[in-house]
Amino acid sequence: MKGKLIIFSAPSGAGKTTIVHHLLKTFPNLSFSISATTREQRGEEVHGQDYYFISQESFLHKIAQKEFVEFEEVYNGTFYGTLRSEIERIWAQGKHVIFDIDVEGGLHLKRKYGEQALAIFVQPPSLEVLIERLTGRGTDLPEKLAERIRKADKELKYADKFDVILKNFELETACKEAEQLVSDFLSKTDILL
Numbered sequence: 001m002k003g004k005l006i007i008f009s010a011p012s013g014a015g016k017t018t019i020v021h022h023l024l025k026t027f028p029n030l031s032f033s034i035s036a037t038t039r040e041q042r043g044e045e046v047h048g049q050d051y052y053f054i055s056q057e058s059f060l061h062k063i064a065q066k067e068f069v070e071f072e073e074v075y076n077g078t079f080y081g082t083l084r085s086e087i088e089r090i091w092a093q094g095k096h097v098i099f100d101i102d103v104e105g106g107l108h109l110k111r112k113y114g115e116q117a118l119a120i121f122v123q124p125p126s127l128e129v130l131i132e133r134l135t136g137r138g139t140d141l142p143e144k145l146a147e148r149i150r151k152a153d154k155e156l157k158y159a160d161k162f163d164v165i166l167k168n169f170e171l172e173t174a175c176k177e178a179e180q181l182v183s184d185f186l187s188k189t190d191i192l193l
């Protein structure tokens, strides 16, 4: 079996992580692509589950070894990337890969995998709501928060480059719609893999 890729992208705070977690509980044949990052581990996060937390040196080494399918300096000085080995690990288990990744990374994967991938943009109600959510999280220092907000504002303009725009105005509705999208995409057999 050749696996598929389901890509969830959105500005930080749009709710994509919650939707992705919901889908992982709903579809046992999906598995989460654990990205590598140089950012510091936050409170509840687990290495090898949420991310592979690695040093900048190790990240740069992996770039040189061409181990990434895509990578980016998502925030100033902080790298995130999808390891080729991660996608292969999941496909080898007979599962499809689901991604929680930023907008540029998402579009990069879509360009690379074409019909094999479904790229979903999660749209928050407005930039104002997004700012409220990011501020309420209380996980970031003020300058980091300002950087996330600037990036979110820019990313909102990329929505129409995705296969689908999923509005997350109400979480339960968005989760149901996401289930339908994934179920339709996984049952499609007419794509050339």
Ligand code: 5GP
Pocket: 010, 011, 012, 035, 036, 039, 070, 071, 072, 074, 080, 081, 082, 100, 101, 102, 103, 104, 105, 106
């Ligand atoms: P956070 O620091 O909030 O966990 O993630 C910051 C941003 O980086 C989020 O938009 C997240 O989806 C994105 N991200 C996580 N992993 C990757 C990755 O492998 N590649 C890219 N391009 N972005 C990623």
